[in-house]
Amino acid sequence: MDQVFCRWFKTSWTWEGREEGAETRLELEGVTLGRWLDHPLVTTEVRPQDDLLVEWTAWQHGEVTLCVPCAMDAEADCWPFDPLAATFHALTCWDEQAGRVALDEHGRPRSFPEAWLSLKETVRGFGQVMSASQQPRWPWADIMWHAIAGQGLPAQPLVCDWTFDVDVAFKHKGRSRLKSWLLQVRDFGLGRWATVQERFKVNCGWIQDPYDTYDWLLEHHRGEQVTFHVLAATRNRPYDVGLDPAGTALPHMVEALARRPKVVVRWHPGWRALEDPNVAQAEQARLKAWPGMRCDEVRTHFLRGCPGELWRQWVGMGIAVDSSLGWAHDVGFRAGTSRDFMAFDVLDNKVIPLELQPMVAMDEAMRGKLGWSAPEAEQQLTDLLEIVATVGGGWRMCWHNTSVSDTEAWAGWKSTYVGIARKARSKSVG
Template sequence: MLGRAFDETPIGCMMDVREPFRSKAWYALETLLRPLGLVPEESAAGGIWYGPEPPGEDGWLYLKMDPGTPDDITTSFRGQKPAVWTGGAERIPVPYSGGLDDQGDLIASAFYWLAGCDYRANRSRDQYGRVTGGGSLLEEWGWADGAPVDEYSRILGGLLRKAGLAGDFHRLPWSLCPTFDIDYLRKWRPGIIYRELIQYGLLGRGPSPRGRRLARSSWEIIAPGPDPYRAALRRILDELSRRDVRGSFFFKAGATSAHDVGYSLNGRFLRKSLGDIARAGHDVGLHPSFHAYNHPGYLARERKRLEEAMDRPLAAVRSHYLRWDDPATPRAFRGEGFDLDSTLGFPDRTGFRNGTCRPFMIWDHEAGAPSGVWEMPLALMESSLFNREGLDLEGALKRTRVLADTVRRHGGVLIALWHNVLWDEPDFLGWGEHLLATLDLASETGGSIGSLSQVFASRTLGQSGQPL
């Protein structure tokens, strides 16, 4: 269903499960087995047996199915205490258990998180139509910064070893993917000048003392040096080059709302920057405009513009404002040739929105099948840390280390997002230092650093692209 990586070993599997849930269970099992280097193949000769009743013969690892699992599996568990896996010292939340001793239904529970069933069962959204971490079941159960799906995979590996169906598994070192959304190419635009001089400077509605801010802004406008947002983009490239690592840059190619700041792809500064990015081996991806996330016409126009400016295919896509409409967004992305996305994260906090820190295939609920679009799950955005959660640099780094610990535990990928407003202080105090400290954290704790396409290829296709 998901395709096989070059080094995956087949393992027999039988499912005593009817459609339409059977396809969902098979997808979940494939996703759980992939990090173990295994791929399920239907076989009656022994292996993994999944169903409500155990097999009648030896040679099988029996994974219990919760008999109460509905075919549409979009049950709401809000307000309920989680069932937990209690084997040994483990206490891992499993939505589906059915009172099955101490072994919950790992397959149905994995599908529930991976396919975003919680967000279909509970339609609460913010003013931009987005799923929020604060309104998620993962947050309610205290697992937003954890990765329950990856815990299930680890548990499954232990059960397979215990049953004599597999040997030792080799965990990959963890990876950091630094990504950058280029929402603006310059700071000093008419709206910003009005905000700085009138609203913040004269009316005192800004975040710093009025007189100091008015003096600073006036000086930057009257005697401008390099634009701070352009300077930030150049410094980001310098910092990555100094470490000899790759990142992923998402550029806009259109504006369809007041929430977009349009910019030309043909200006001298951007053309030079795009050339430097390409020569350094970084990814260039599309950052679709505010309304393009579910509008194929806007998306096609913007993809074409950016591809023509780059003169090469784009590596990935991420929606502006992290907007998402299931299944319209992944279908639109797939229709434009994108097979790698990194939108699915929370806009208001850190965390693993789909319960995993590893690449996974997005599920299409209406088609009842995988969408064909792989997700590199976004876990951290600097504006969420500093603005929405109100953390200072020390608090932001502490939270980042928590996420890195989760990713390191599972040999996963920490995908982090910064914008090219870094080092423009005092407005974005500590944001630039957070980027540098996060890069250093990966280097100091055995993590590799790479672009989204580079890390994705090394983990799902067995191809490293460039050495990590």
């Protein structure tokens, strides 16, 4: 309730005469908005590994039709589910913690949870229609609460947060002379003439490094806060392949970016850091010496990490903010909401001091996993943006310095970023 009414709707709430297994009635300014039977998910100290049956049901409220978890048998004048339990189910990524999601080789959800994929109904919201199996693309918990209470509460404006991941800071710059020379020899031998010429011109200062898009990004977002998540992991092919953190180029770049107005530079834990907590601790300890690097705010490389387990690890390491919560194989909202929220430890049954910042889409998921063209991605994001703006949520994407370079596989994607950023900015409070 604190999460929904205090943090999201900026209002207060009170319980009156609540007992386990009882019925809950939601009132706003003396008007009853709805009634439901309490689901065991929120009335007992159950854990995801316990064999608790969570059933799903269709729910229609005004022009909104959703499929929601935590269905309850109820009388005709009660809702067929518990919205508080459904919200808890979403924000804890309950199905993921219960192991009901197929994982890829990086330990990330390969698809939406099995419970969603089995749904056959059609869902509707704000003029859009889709199969319920695709509902995890929507901020469905936001839509649900907007339908329940949004009309009686102050309107919430769209909030934009511009974030970028930096896996490979530069295509050619930042390497030692020996390293650059060896790369030239290799590429010459392989017949990569264009790359050889490009590297030579970059190192001579005749042209800009293709991945050095930082000035363009900051100019495009002049007056707005921009956050960079910088990978600074020890080289570990084929996943951690950025610049050597033991060199000078990467820490100098971090310091230079952090000195720019309204720029935040965060830690981007490497692939191996998510395999071994000792590696994560060593990586964090090294980066604490870098001026400008915020080592208590993260987004994981490849969006790796298991909800619950990783959240507890972060708290133990002093991490205060994690913005890794997004689908790696699709778009949409992994925890059912576009709004920031505090993590909940289902093992100790308490809120923990870690703010989770959901993201709507990662560039590589759209181009690679979904196979969308740049124009198709912009249209899909525009549809999602309309819903997020209607419920007054948050708009946070994961792009890379490389994906706005307009080179190689990312040719044409810079205009997609510009287009969707312009549309989001036009709907936000600035």
